[in-house]
Amino acid sequence: MSTIRYSRERQIALSAVLKASLLAQKVQEQLVGSGGVEKRDKSPVTVGDYTSQALVSSLLALHFPADRIIGEEDSSDLRQPSQSAIKDQIVRLASEAMSESLPLEEEERAWEGVKAGEPKTEADWLAAIDRGNSEGGASGRHWALDPIDGTKGFLRGGQYAVCLGLIEEGEVVLGVMGCPNLPLDPKNKDGEKGALFVAVKGEGAFQRSFTSSTLTPISMSTLTSLSSASFCESVEAGHSDHSTNARIAQLLGITKDSVRMDSQAKYCSIARGDGDIYLRLPVSETYQEKVWDHASGSLLVAEAGGVVSDMHGKPLDFSLGRTLRGNKGVVAAHKDWHAKVIEAVQQAVGEEKK
Structure with a gap:
């Protein structure tokens, strides 16, 4: 897969989504566990959402400072005194995730500039979350970010996704998604899980694992009826x-x-x-x-x-x-x-x- 116009955006997006996906797995293990949690207790996905948005926002701000972000979350609720415990978890997990190495060298390099500015304060992380406040529109470049899409799936141990798309002049030109619980091979449900999906407009659709940069072309099924x-x-x-x-x-x-x-x-x-x-x-x-x-x-x-x-x-x-x-x-x-x-x-x- 080769593209001239969006090659850098694609690589940064893959790096951001991969780190956020690995973070989501960690939050599931630490705060949800194999048995899941009651639907009414959404604190784990709350922690995951905010932390994921802070991480992705930080990387986008480094590489594309002029771009705006249409993110699902903002920090207004976190600033309430009653949310101090959740806020502390977010700061801890975000700091840990920032320092953890990614399995692929090219994706790890993307984070070097962000890591050089460590340590980040609570205020830094909240500001990163709030970079997702763009109202979007028909002009300019906007990154559409859903830091954890599929709240109920996340809580029950089912499917969820980290989703990042680049909208340029009102048109989606790049999309990357990380699905930590989706089997890499749909024919082997018990095989390796964790799939990254990427598409650039006009370049086709591809899938890869969390641990390999090899992109495999994918396509919809052709039906006779x-x-x-x-x-x-x-x-x-x-x-x-x-x-x-x-x-x-x-x-x-x-x-x-x-x-x-x-x-x-x-x-x-x-x-x-x-x-x-x-x-x-x-x-x-x-x-x-x-x-x-x-x-x-x-x-x-x-x-x-x-x-x-x-x-x-x-x-x-x-x-x-x-x-x-x-x-x-x-x-x-x-x-x-x-x-x-x-x-x-x-x-x-x-x-x-x-």
């Missing part, structure tokens, strides 16, 4: 309308059970052919999808041979700020079948309104 397809959808019913999805499957003649997983790992899954269609239909008329939930994943699928749109077939518009307020829902499928899927979506939604 939609009836042999499988859906990949959210675990949580609050994230997508499962009943409408079932009707869409019926209209398309799909009989396979849906593959359900949390986070943008769904995009990664269909991009490499584990599943075929990703549906995220709105469960609320007022909900607006967030930019960081779809930037990197949508580019990965597009570069793997797919089309990603909203439920009406409109391209996702990343130029409107922190949300996709110009779109409703998300539908991703192979380019050969996307139009058929949209037809079924429209029919199913139309039936519900009658």
